[in-house]
Amino acid sequence: MRHYEDRGLLVSSRTPTGYREYGAEAVGTVARIRRLLGAGFNLDTITVMLPCLGDDPDLPIGMCPQVAARIRENVARIETESADLARRRRAIEELIAQR
Incomplete structure (x- = not known):
């Protein structure tokens, strides 16, 4: 929490x-x-996103422009990584099939 x-x-x-004391709202923030x-976001990104979020940690994330943009970027990154992993898997399967 200090971090x-x-x-x-x-x-x-x-x-x-x-000693540090945190208010009750810290539980929801954490x-x-x-x-x-x-979900794969780093703390730099979370620092930008956090002010846009509501107080209830169980509710869906608010869609202020910064949050929406970061989520779209993260989805695009995941799709790229997924496609790359699929290519690697096919290459490995081809190597195995050549035995």
Whole structure:
């Protein structure tokens, strides 16, 4: 969580003894961050996207222009990677078939 705070994604307060305390909203923010990381976005991209998201981590991601553009870019990247993996698989299968 400190890493997320260092990136400006979370805000904490400090206790008199120096411990970090996070508000209740941090739970939802971390859930959204983890969900976006799981979808293949990096923290730089999430930093741009996070302000566009709603407060409920279980609701669909909001479609402000920045979020919509990043999602389209990510889908295009995944499609390219998928096609590349399919080409590699065919090449490997051809090598195996030549034995």
